[in-house]
Amino acid sequence: xxxxxxxPSGPPVPRDAPSLFDEHDVPAGAARxxxxxxxxxxxxxxxxxxxxxxxxxxxxxxxxxVEASAEVQPVDPGDAYPGGSPRSAIAVSTLTQxxxxxxxxxxxxxxxxxxxxxxxxxxxxxxxxxxxxxQSQLRCVVWSRDQRSIPAMxxxxxxxxxxxxxxxxxxxxxxxxxxxxxxxxxxxxxxxxLEQTRLRLAADGLLSPERKRPLPRxxxxxxxxxxxxxAALRDVIAVLRRRSPxxxxxxxxAAVQGEQAPLELCAALDQVARWGGVxxxxxxxxxxxxxxxxxxxxxxxxxxxxxSTVPTISAVGHEVDITLCDLVADxxxxxxxxxxxxxxxxxxxxxxxxxxxxxxxxxxxAGRVLDARSAARRLSQALASTTAAQVDSRxxxxxxxxxxxxxxxxxxxxxxxxxxxxxxxxxxxGSVDAFKVGMPFALRLADGEVEAAVVALRPAARxxx
Numbered sequence: 001x002x003x004x005x006x007x008p009s010g011p012p013v014p015r016d017a018p019s020l021f022d023e024h025d026v027p028a029g030a031a032r033x034x035x036x037x038x039x040x041x042x043x044x045x046x047x048x049x050x051x052x053x054x055x056x057x058x059x060x061x062x063x064x065x066v067e068a069s070a071e072v073q074p075v076d077p078g079d080a081y082p083g084g085s086p087r088s089a090i091a092v093s094t095l096t097q098x099x100x101x102x103x104x105x106x107x108x109x110x111x112x113x114x115x116x117x118x119x120x121x122x123x124x125x126x127x128x129x130x131x132x133x134x135q136s137q138l139r140c141v142v143w144s145r146d147q148r149s150i151p152a153m154x155x156x157x158x159x160x161x162x163x164x165x166x167x168x169x170x171x172x173x174x175x176x177x178x179x180x181x182x183x184x185x186x187x188x189x190x191x192x193x194l195e196q197t198r199l200r201l202a203a204d205g206l207l208s209p210e211r212k213r214p215l216p217r218x219x220x221x222x223x224x225x226x227x228x229x230x231a232a233l234r235d236v237i238a239v240l241r242r243r244s245p246x247x248x249x250x251x252x253x254a255a256v257q258g259e260q261a262p263l264e265l266c267a268a269l270d271q272v273a274r275w276g277g278v279x280x281x282x283x284x285x286x287x288x289x290x291x292x293x294x295x296x297x298x299x300x301x302x303x304x305x306x307x308s309t310v311p312t313i314s315a316v317g318h319e320v321d322i323t324l325c326d327l328v329a330d331x332x333x334x335x336x337x338x339x340x341x342x343x344x345x346x347x348x349x350x351x352x353x354x355x356x357x358x359x360x361x362x363x364x365x366a367g368r369v370l371d372a373r374s375a376a377r378r379l380s381q382a383l384a385s386t387t388a389a390q391v392d393s394r395x396x397x398x399x400x401x402x403x404x405x406x407x408x409x410x411x412x413x414x415x416x417x418x419x420x421x422x423x424x425x426x427x428x429x430g431s432v433d434a435f436k437v438g439m440p441f442a443l444r445l446a447d448g449e450v451e452a453a454v455v456a457l458r459p460a461a462r463x464x465x
Contacts (some may be wrong), residue, residue: 093170100168103175107166112138112177116158127153131162131177140164140177148259150182151294152193159185190290197299197324206306212330213311215342218350219279221248222343223310225268228253232286232315232336239340247344250278256285261295269304281308282339283325284315296323305329315339414446421452432459 083090114131121127125144130137140162142150154160164179183189201207222240226232228251240247252271254264265283272281283305285293295301296316305312306328314329315336326332333339345353406412410420421429421441429441435454443450 092173096168096170096173099173100170104165104167109163109165109180111161111163113159113161114138116154116156116160119154119156121153129154131160138177139169139174140179142179142182146180149180151190152196154182154184154189155192158188160189161185190294194297194324197297197302198327200299201302201306201324201328206303206328211306215311215313215331216279218345219247219343221250221278222280222282223250223252223272223278225252225254225265225272225281225283226285226336227256230256230286232284235286235335235337236282236340239337240344243341243346244344244350255295257288257292257295262298262301265295265298265301266304269301269308273307273309276309278310280343281310281312282315282333282336282343283312283329284333284336284339285317286336287318287321293317293321293323296325299324301325302328313339313342414444417446419450420444432457 082088083095112131114133114137117130117132117137119127119129125147127142127147129140131140132138161183162177162179163181164177166175166177168174169176184192198207205211224233224236233251237249240249252268254268255261256265269283272278283296285296293316296314302324305314305325311331312329313331313333314323314325315333315338316323316325317335319334322332331339331342333342414420421435421443423429423434423439423441429435435441435457437454437457439454441452441454443452
């Protein structure tokens with residue numbers, strides 16, 4: 001059995017006042033009043049030397065066990081909920097924390113528009129500023145971990161739209177807006193971030209046209225860095241199959257959007273560079289929003305593309321989308337399909353190029369043959385002319401030698417009336433001393449020989465005798 005007692009009359013309890021029940025104190029079938037986790041509690045006390053006493057709010061119904069002899073006592077209406085009287089006053093931290101719970105529970109993440117003022121980038125990496133309009137202002141904070149999704153630091157006085165959570169900074173009891181995303185009117189922050197990065201790349205000479213390398217004309221191995229499940233890869237494969245089926249395509253998977261995309265793209269570029277087994281590299285993805293393509297505007301990715309040891313084609317988005325990777329790559333293609341067309345020639349183009357090459361070779365060979373024939377003809381003529389001159393010269397020389405030889409020849413002397421005596425052995429007798437009286441000898445004349453004998457010797461007188 002239970003004993004019911006009607007509580008003393010008193011002022012009504014507000015409908016949304018915190019409940020002072022524990023779960024097991026609620027009568028069966030009764031709806032439990034709405035309660036705050038911070039304020040909901042049961043005020044229990046024990047009278048000195050007596051049974052426990054339970055304090056209840058006016059109008060409340062309490063079920064007590066039969067065996068309990070507790071006495072139900074009315075309470076001061078001010079004690080119906082924490083902070084209702086000086087005796088039940090709550091701590092400041094309890095109030096600010098309760099306000100924080102209520103505010104954050106009541107407001108979902110919302111976009112707020114306003115003007116940046118009092119901006120401060122703290123040394124701890126967080127940003128503090130106010131968003132204001134012509135009537136109010138709101139303190140805001142952007143934690144350093146949330147700045148990765150914001151392209152650039154906002155400027156003072158910039159009109160922005162901010163997505164965040166309204167809350168209370170419990171330590172100071174101040175309302176605060178914690179921002180996770182920030183967008184300037186138009187594309188102010190995105191343009192600012194892009195321009196700052198572009199200037200840094202230009203200062204390092206990475207945008208110079210002189211550093212761009214020519215692409216290989218007939219590559220056999222091509223690597224592509226993209227999402228393995230993206231439409232861009234399917235487009236490239238279709239084009240390569242149609243234009244140059246013999247080309248090998250190596251796919252290096254990487255995320256192409258999101259926070260991890262820049263790191264994965266850089267890792268993929270490093271992998272291709274370390275491998276070194278390809279002749280051409282394509283990096284890109286299909287179309288998307290500005291946020292989707294932003295990984296290809298990341299400075300780390302742009303510098304990795306510029307440092308690639310392999311000639312690179314950048315193909316990001318559609319024709320109207322231009323990223324920093326497009327600016328530092330050796331060639332910018334408006335779409336992935338266009339990148340594949342630029343990477344390899346079609347079979348028809350190859351056949352046409354081979355035909356042109358054959359005609360050029362045939363022309364070159366024919367020209368060389370004509371040149372060789374002309375050169376041979378000129379050489380023959382020159383040789384004939386040179387030979388004739390040499391023959392004439394040598395003939396004249398020989399004639400001169402013949403004349404000299406004839407002048408020195410004994411036969412010429414004999415022809416002038418001289419004779420040469422020779423003994424029987426054919427030795428020339430050039431002195432009187434070689435003759436003896438009665439000695440036979442022969443006289444050699446110009447037209448024959450005469451046999452003679454020595455009759456007498458008459459030596460000529462020597463000089464000085």
